[in-house]
Amino acid sequence: xxxxxxxxxxxxxxxxxxxxxxxxxxxxxxxxxxxxxxxxxxxxxxxxxxxxxxxxxxxxxxxxxxxxxxxxxxxxxxxxxxxxxxxxxxxxxxxxxxxxxxxxxxxxxxxxxxxxxxxxxxxxxxxxxxxxxxxxxxxxxxxxxxxxxxxxxxxxxxxxxxxxxxxxxxxxxxxxxxxxxxxxxxxxxxxxxxxxxxxxxxxxxxxxxxxxxxxxxxxxxxxxxxxxxxxxxxxxxxxxxxxxxxxxxxxxxxxxxxxxxxxxxxxxxxxxxxxxxxxxxxxxxxxxxxxxxxxxxxxxxxxxxxxxxxxxxxxxxxxxxxxxxxxxxxxxxxxxx
Numbered sequence: 351x352x353x354x355x356x357x358x359x360x361x362x363x364x365x366x367x368x369x370x371x372x373x374x375x376x377x378x379x380x381x382x383x384x385x386x387x388x389x390x391x392x393x394x395x396x397x398x399x400x401x402x403x404x405x406x407x408x409x410x411x412x413x414x415x416x417x418x419x420x421x422x423x424x425x426x427x428x429x430x431x432x433x434x435x436x437x438x439x440x441x442x443x444x445x446x447x448x449x450x451x452x453x454x455x456x457x458x459x460x461x462x463x464x465x466x467x468x469x470x471x472x473x474x475x476x477x478x479x480x481x482x483x484x485x486x487x488x489x490x491x492x493x494x495x496x497x498x499x500x501x502x503x504x505x506x507x508x509x510x511x512x513x514x515x516x517x518x519x520x521x522x523x524x525x526x527x528x529x530x531x532x533x534x535x536x537x538x539x540x541x542x543x544x545x546x547x548x549x550x551x552x553x554x555x556x557x558x559x560x561x562x563x564x565x566x567x568x569x570x571x572x573x574x575x576x577x578x579x580x581x582x583x584x585x586x587x588x589x590x591x592x593x594x595x596x597x598x599x600x601x602x603x604x605x606x607x608x609x610x611x612x613x614x615x616x617x618x619x620x621x622x623x624x625x626x627x628x629x630x631x632x633x634x635x636x637x638x639x640x641x642x643x644x645x646x647x648x649x650x651x652x653x654x655x656x657x658x659x660x661x662x663x664x665x666x667x668x669x670x671x672x673x674x675x676x677x678x679x680x681x682x683x684x685x686x687x
Contacts, residue, residue: 385512419488425468425480638684
């Protein structure tokens with residue numbers, strides 16, 4: 351069986367007895383089989399597992415066969431769950447952390463209805479609301495350890511869409527499709543920063559890129575979503591693994607211009623310090639450099655206008671046909687000292 355948490359992954363887990371460690375890992379295996387997504391930190395997984403165990407009055411693996419559920423009338427309030435895990439699993443969770451139990455430790459389990467609320471119609475912050483194991487899942491846990499248990503679970507739950515699959519589908523629906531100037535396509539994760547990157551590629555470059563080809567763009571969930579490493583190296587661009595990459599890099603063969611573009615949602619415009627940094631990093635680059643800071647809206651631009659460096663350009667997605675040139679001697683193009 352897979353070890354979902356190892357002692358060296360979480361300090362609190364490593365301090366628990368081997369018996370409790372095994373119980374937690376076994377519980378995570380069961381939850382994984384039920385379709386609960388386990389892509390959280392080791393500590394978050396540990397907290398979810400022990401909250402689940404408390405909700406079923408499980409202190410040892412042998413207790414799986416005697417798991418308590420909603421039909422047995424057993425339900426613990428969040429404060430009682432804290433007391434339970436502190437006493438039985440060597441925790442030291444503050445009694446004032448009830449909201450964390452509800453909003454974090456039990457969140458996925460209640461969404462998936464593996465754990466049910468004893469009074470579902472009560473207010474969210476009702477201190478009398480208890481949590482208990484869904485009898486459907488409790489019956490499956492009682493049979494844990496029998497031959498072909500995982501296959502049996504799959505058959506019993508075939509009409510219930512696993513939460514992990516449901517969340518994955520929702521993430522896919524939320525993704526942002528982007529068409530490159532070359533006609534290729536990328537898929538960004540959802541978010542305003544990536545909405546702006548999409549606008550840069552689909553709206554800014556066709557207007558002001560002189561046929562520019564995208565050589566690099568990152569995603570909030572994948573720093574190297576698209577990278578033309580060989581082409582950047584041909585231009586003597588700085589080390590690709592460098593942590594100071596701008597958000598979008600594009601190259602116009604027609605103009606021999608390399609566009610370094612920062613997509614600003616909450617921070618990161620090309621200010622004087624960032625400009626100096628990029629100039630040093632690209633000092634041996636063969637192409638002339640155009641520095642661009644992009645914003646989604648004029649209101650967002652106003653928040654950062656005092657920070658924008660001279661000899662750079664600003665583009666605003668909701669006014670795509672206009673550029674702001676932070677110098678008066680020329681329009682769009684590279685500046686040379």
